[in-house]
Amino acid sequence: MTAPTHPGDRPSLRRLAPTIALTAVVSALAVVAAVTAAPHSVRVPLALGGSAAALLLCAAVTWAVHAGRAARGARRRLETVSQDIGRLLQQQARTTEEARQEQQRLIDELAQQRSEFADSFEQERARIHQDSSQELDWYRQENTRLAAGLERANRERASAIAAASNAAGRMQALATATLADLRAMEERHTGEDVLADLLHLDHRTAQAGRLADSIAVLTGARSGRRWARPISMESILRGAMGRISGYRRVRVHSVSEAAVAGHAAEGVMHALAELLDNAANFSPPTAEVHVYVEEVPSGVIVSVEDSGLVMGDVQLRRAEQAVAGDTSGLGGLTGTRLGLAVVGRLAAKHGLKVSFRPSARGGTGVLMLVPQDLLARPVAEEPALPNGTPSPEPVPAQADPVHESAEPDDAATEDEDADGPTGLPRRRRGRTLAEAERKAAHQPAEPRPAPAAEDARVRAARFNSFRQAVRPAGPDSDAGSEAHGTSGAADETARYAPAPTHDPVPAPHPESDPKAPSHQHAYPEGDTTS
Amino acid sequence: MSRPGRDDAPDRLYTITGGRSGAGPDNPFDLVTLVVAESEPATGMQSEHAAILRLAEFPVSVVEVAAELRLPVSITKILLGDLLVAGRVSARHPHRPAITDPDILEQVLVGLRNL
Numbered sequence: 138m139t140a141p142t143h144p145g146d147r148p149s150l151r152r153l154a155p156t157i158a159l160t161a162v163v164s165a166l167a168v169v170a171a172v173t174a175a176p177h178s179v180r181v182p183l184a185l186g187g188s189a190a191a192l193l194l195c196a197a198v199t200w201a202v203h204a205g206r207a208a209r210g211a212r213r214r215l216e217t218v219s220q221d222i223g224r225l226l227q228q229q230a231r232t233t234e235e236a237r238q239e240q241q242r243l244i245d246e247l248a249q250q251r252s253e254f255a256d257s258f259e260q261e262r263a264r265i266h267q268d269s270s271q272e273l274d275w276y277r278q279e280n281t282r283l284a285a286g287l288e289r290a291n292r293e294r295a296s297a298i299a300a301a302s303n304a305a306g307r308m309q310a311l312a313t314a315t316l317a318d319l320r321a322m323e324e325r326h327t328g329e330d331v332l333a334d335l336l337h338l339d340h341r342t343a344q345a346g347r348l349a350d351s352i353a354v355l356t357g358a359r360s361g362r363r364w365a366r367p368i369s370m371e372s373i374l375r376g377a378m379g380r381i382s383g384y385r386r387v388r389v390h391s392v393s394e395a396a397v398a399g400h401a402a403e404g405v406m407h408a409l410a411e412l413l414d415n416a417a418n419f420s421p422p423t424a425e426v427h428v429y430v431e432e433v434p435s436g437v438i439v440s441v442e443d444s445g446l447v448m449g450d451v452q453l454r455r456a457e458q459a460v461a462g463d464t465s466g467l468g469g470l471t472g473t474r475l476g477l478a479v480v481g482r483l484a485a486k487h488g489l490k491v492s493f494r495p496s497a498r499g500g501t502g503v504l505m506l507v508p509q510d511l512l513a514r515p516v517a518e519e520p521a522l523p524n525g526t527p528s529p530e531p532v533p534a535q536a537d538p539v540h541e542s543a544e545p546d547d548a549a550t551e552d553e554d555a556d557g558p559t560g561l562p563r564r565r566r567g568r569t570l571a572e573a574e575r576k577a578a579h580q581p582a583e584p585r586p587a588p589a590a591e592d593a594r595v596r597a598a599r600f601n602s603f604r605q606a607v608r609p610a611g612p613d614s615d616a617g618s619e620a621h622g623t624s625g626a627a628d629e630t631a632r633y634a635p636a637p638t639h640d641p642v643p644a645p646h647p648e649s650d651p652k653a654p655s656h657q658h659a660y661p662e663g664d665t666t667s
Numbered sequence: 668m669s670r671p672g673r674d675d676a677p678d679r680l681y682t683i684t685g686g687r688s689g690a691g692p693d694n695p696f697d698l699v700t701l702v703v704a705e706s707e708p709a710t711g712m713q714s715e716h717a718a719i720l721r722l723a724e725f726p727v728s729v730v731e732v733a734a735e736l737r738l739p740v741s742i743t744k745i746l747l748g749d750l751l752v753a754g755r756v757s758a759r760h761p762h763r764p765a766i767t768d769p770d771i772l773e774q775v776l777v778g779l780r781n782l
Contacts, residue, residue, distance in 0.1 A: 316679075320680070323680055323739055323742075324739050327739060327740055327741050329688060329689030329741060330689075332688050332689060332739070332741050333688035333689060336679075336680060336681045336688045337688075339679055339680065339681060340679070340681055343679055362677075364677070368676075368677060369714070371713070371714050372676055372677050372678050372714075373677070375677070375678040375679070375682040375683065376677030376678055376679070376682075378682050379677075379678065379679035379681065379682040384681075384682060384686070385685065385686045390711075391711070392710045392711045402677070406677060
């Protein structure tokens, strides 16, 4: 046997012992019997042979028994193994079946779940789609609503601004006309009380005009007045002072000969007025506000120094931001503080540079740089300089580039126009009296350029004011009674004074007609912007 | 009378006089007072003062000054008063009027008005 045998498969000697013993006993008996029965002569060989045969028999029986038993054990083991194999095969088959079933079950389950998921996903997607479409609709409606609202707000804002701008423009025109009327009345009434009242009204009107100017600037309307000739820095400063309430507290320190070009003069004046007003309002009511004018290579620096409140960092930053001109909307306006926003708009429009710093006087100092391209040489002041007197430094090349360059053949047409049928000057829009004077001033070696229309005009104006000055020298004036020699003449002229109001001769020029009330031209002036 | 127009000056009268509306009682000027400058215009001076000093290089009457400056006589008197206090002008009254005959004055006035 080559196969490994189990210990139980090999028949042990102990289990073979009864077989061996039985065989030995039987063979021993047979041998003994045979020996006994045999004659003496053969007894010995017979005993020997019989013994050997008995031994062989025993061995053969033992081997046979052993082999039989071994075969039985092997057969039994074979059966066991076969049964095991069958069982294992069955088990495998069962396991396979179970696995297959399980797989099938899982597959089914998966498919079911997949379909479920697909269903729910589909539902979810449909729901979300619906939701989103609803939401989209809602948003679209909301968007439409908001767009309509925005459109309406924009339209309302635009119309409100347009209305404000229009109203401001009309207010400006009214204020301008009123100021002109007041000026005319100031020329006409020489009584000191009347004049004081008129000046008071004039001041109030100028402030109202500044407010209208501010609104016009903020609403983007055109600026109030356009000056056709350069305005000297002194007039700029005085014009600015005249528009604030506390102008008596402003001290001007200026020796500047510069003038601001006509197109920018109003803006510079207005910006300065706002700065002066700020300085006057934010300083003690008795403190003075000092204005210094300094010419620098890049232009003219006007510094306004007050001794009032020192601005904090936040206020400084806010003020700088306000005057930087980057406040694109009107949202930052607080209603009471329009000034800096106005300054910012004007600065952005004309290229002014405004900065703040602490003042050496204890308050706030504001620097405003009027750039060089807004400046022009001052023209000769027409009432100040009698004919032919040139200004100290007449530099025609720098004088008001707008008029010089825009109309090069101005002089020729003007000379033709100047001597009209009435001999009086005819002014067109944009034509400046000052320029005509300047041209007259440049005519060489002619102390009195004889028939110049301007001269006639000056003479007419002089006579006019002479007559006005003479007329009220009546009971309320002490002018005539002071001097002994002139009292008679004054009385005489006073008697003639009412005559012009009944004068049937039509006045050749509106300026020499005292009867023409200034209200008549006030309304056309007022309607220019309406 | 000045027309409201483009050529007006932006200065208001009260800024020219610093808020004063009438000359004081000791103001010696009347319409025909002759004014003579006593000094040259100085830098930094108000432009009207400088203009008066230039005008009054030779004797000139207050009315003429007012007409040249295109200012009311009252305002001119205030300005002249300032200059007088500062000693920059002197004032004197004409000794006697050149023309005393009212008829001549009337004729002159009518003639001027018809000009």
